[in-house]
Amino acid sequence: xxVMTAPGTTYETVIGLEVHVQLLTRSKMFCGCxxxxxAAPPNTHVCPVCLGLxxxxxxxxRAAVEAAMMTALALGCTIQPDNKFDRKNYFYPDxxxxxxxxxxxxxxxxxxxxxxxxxGETRRAGITRVHMEEDTGKNLHATDPATGAGxxxxxxxxxxxxxxxxVGEPDLRSPEEARAYLTTMRQLLRFLGVSTGxxxxxxxxxxxNVSLRPAGSGAFGAKVEIKNVNSFRAVxxxxxxxxxxxxxxxxxxxxxxxxxxxxxxERGQTLGQRSKEVATxxxxxxxxxxxxxxxxxxxxxxxxxxxxxxxxxxRARFVADYGLREADxxxxxxxxxxxxxxxxxLDGDRRPERxxxxxxxxxxxxxxxxxxxxxxxxxxxxxxxxxxxLDLLDAGRINRTTAKQVFNELLARPDEDAxxxxxxxxxxxVSDDAAIRATVGRVLAENPKxxxxxxxxxxxxxxxLVGATMKALGGRGDVAVVNRLLDEELARQRxx
Amino acid sequence: xxxxDEQVEYVATLARLGLSDEERARLREQxxxxxxxxxxxxxxxxxxxxPTAQVIPLDPVLRDDIARPSLTLEQVLANAPRSENGFIRxxxxxDEE
Numbered sequence: 319x320x321v322m323t324a325p326g327t328t329y330e331t332v333i334g335l336e337v338h339v340q341l342l343t344r345s346k347m348f349c350g351c352x353x354x355x356x357a358a359p360p361n362t363h364v365c366p367v368c369l370g371l372x373x374x375x376x377x378x379x380r381a382a383v384e385a386a387m388m389t390a391l392a393l394g395c396t397i398q399p400d401n402k403f404d405r406k407n408y409f410y411p412d413x414x415x416x417x418x419x420x421x422x423x424x425x426x427x428x429x430x431x432x433x434x435x436x437x438g439e440t441r442r443a444g445i446t447r448v449h450m451e452e453d454t455g456k457n458l459h460a461t462d463p464a465t466g467a468g469x470x471x472x473x474x475x476x477x478x479x480x481x482x483x484x485v486g487e488p489d490l491r492s493p494e495e496a497r498a499y500l501t502t503m504r505q506l507l508r509f510l511g512v513s514t515g516x517x518x519x520x521x522x523x524x525x526x527n528v529s530l531r532p533a534g535s536g537a538f539g540a541k542v543e544i545k546n547v548n549s550f551r552a553v554x555x556x557x558x559x560x561x562x563x564x565x566x567x568x569x570x571x572x573x574x575x576x577x578x579x580x581x582x583x584e585r586g587q588t589l590g591q592r593s594k595e596v597a598t599x600x601x602x603x604x605x606x607x608x609x610x611x612x613x614x615x616x617x618x619x620x621x622x623x624x625x626x627x628x629x630x631x632x633r634a635r636f637v638a639d640y641g642l643r644e645a646d647x648x649x650x651x652x653x654x655x656x657x658x659x660x661x662x663x664l665d666g667d668r669r670p671e672r673x674x675x676x677x678x679x680x681x682x683x684x685x686x687x688x689x690x691x692x693x694x695x696x697x698x699x700x701x702x703x704x705x706x707x708l709d710l711l712d713a714g715r716i717n718r719t720t721a722k723q724v725f726n727e728l729l730a731r732p733d734e735d736a737x738x739x740x741x742x743x744x745x746x747x748v749s750d751d752a753a754i755r756a757t758v759g760r761v762l763a764e765n766p767k768x769x770x771x772x773x774x775x776x777x778x779x780x781x782x783l784v785g786a787t788m789k790a791l792g793g794r795g796d797v798a799v800v801n802r803l804l805d806e807e808l809a810r811q812r813x814x
Numbered sequence: 815x816x817x818x819d820e821q822v823e824y825v826a827t828l829a830r831l832g833l834s835d836e837e838r839a840r841l842r843e844q845x846x847x848x849x850x851x852x853x854x855x856x857x858x859x860x861x862x863x864x865p866t867a868q869v870i871p872l873d874p875v876l877r878d879d880i881a882r883p884s885l886t887l888e889q890v891l892a893n894a895p896r897s898e899n900g901f902i903r904x905x906x907x908x909d910e911e
Binding site: 343344345350351352353354359360361362363364365366369377378379380381382383402407409410411424457458459460467468469470471472473474599601604606608609610611612 | 828830867868870872873874875876877878879880881882884885887890891898899900901902903904905906907
């Protein structure tokens with residue numbers, strides 16, 4: 319029954335996401351073709367199995383199943399002891415077999431949840447199911463220059479790449495939550511190392527289901543599915559647009575039909591898609607070429623034992639083991655690449671002061687120099703070379719000012735380590751008493767005004783003298799020694 | 815279990831088959847007879863039998879994740895009616911992803 323609404327009605331937004339994840343395996347789901355299709359020339363990663371030639375049989379990729387199991391376990395799902403594959407039948411040029419091998423009524427795993435943070439609060443959304451399937455090929459569209467007629471080009475390199483579908487419960491209540499859910503999902507996938515999670519490259523795809531209902535109502539409104547949402551920003555934008563569109567229709571006394579809409583990035587709108595003449599009917603039936611998959615509990619436990627540490631656990635360990643502040647631990651565990659870089663820099667060093675120093679350099683200068691955090695592992699400034707810089711700082715061989723200079727040199731010259739750079743540029747810290755005392759003497763003679771100010775009781779005037787001394791030392795002076803000697807010389811002038 | 819013409823037409827549409835009136839009538843008869851045969855299974859009491867998706871008593875053999883060489887491009891395109899720059903060329907796909 320349609321719910322009668324009037325202008326001014328407060329609505330609750332109900333959102334559920336279906337996420338498709340390409341699993342990061344070397345070979346495809348059911349054949350030995352390379353799954354690394356991204357830069358490959360068209361139709362060069364294709365064999366009789368993924369081409370759907372008669373008489374061939376699929377063979378399941380163990381690594382793909384284990385990556386799927388890890389993801390399901392990380393989402394707190396129950397892995398079902400009996401799994402089977404089914405055929406989802408439909409005709410499309412990018413689906414050479416005429417069916418997709420998927421899982422229908424006995425999926426890999428069910429009943430999980432994902433926790434994520436929005437505006438400092440922890441939220442939890444249910445996961446209905448996680449199932450395995452294979453990807454389709456890719457279509458390109460072209461126009462015949464002679465006739466102006468459109469046609470399509472098919473590349474089957476992607477056909478058969480292992481895919482995971484993660485169906486979420488309609489537990490999300492705002493576009494912001496949907497985005498946070500998806501971002502957290504990607505973080506989890508990347509920590510597990512099961513997917514690149516790259517939305518722009520299609521390794522992570524998302525269909526959105528969204529409806530509105532009067533606040534307080536327990537019933538769901540007709541759900542609209544939004545497709546073609548290819549970035550995190552688009553997920554939020556498409557939802558903001560669609561929620562507003564539905565609200566206006568409802569406020570005007572209209573009804574929302576259940577339909578599929580496509581997101582248009584250029585127009586910033588969701589657009590109704592041409593409805594098909596025949597209702598979707600996939601005629602699922604059990605895949606006769608694959609016996610049911612028994613999930614042996616011992617196998618599940620082995621896979622669980624190999625799982626990488628998840629973001630929350632790692633964050634807690636950073637606080638407990640290295641004495642990091644919560645905020646630093648959170649920043650360092652936003653991405654696995656960063657967390658790995660941090661621990662590689664420490665290389666087993668558990669001193670809290672070293673951890674803090676490493677955290678400051680990584681989240682400060684290194685982040686500024688590396689906008690793409692995921693690329694940190696490829697930075698010319700390797701963890702070992704950053705450690706060299708921290709060692710020099712710790713040993714008092716350079717000060718903070720020159721350390722920045724050394725840092726920039728480390729980025730620019732991948733073959734030189736910090737010690738060699740300090741040597742070459744003569745950046746070694748001056749902490750020799752005699753040399754600094756001579757400079758201090760000269761600075762005091764050249765700056766009678768601040769000296770007089772200081773001696774008449776203006777303590778702040780000393781700062782200018784420290785600065786002038788450091789400048790005279792080319793920024794390389796040991797600040798502690800400079801301070802001590804300045805104090806001594808000033809005390810002498812006061813006394814004398 | 816007699817099928818209607820509409821049901822036969824629906825199945826034919828899903829299978830992308832165009833049927834003549836004569837073919838539709840013949841297939842309606844044959845499909846009805848097949849379904850009638852399967853209907854007899856309902857007479858059995860299966861309440862104590864677990865659902866079965868596969869009758870071969872085998873566990874699947876899993877494969878190690880090793881990439882092997884694929885077909886050559888010439889082999890892949892050998893059966894394609896039309897191709898262009900390594901792609902398989904097909905009629906325009908309208909309601910694209």
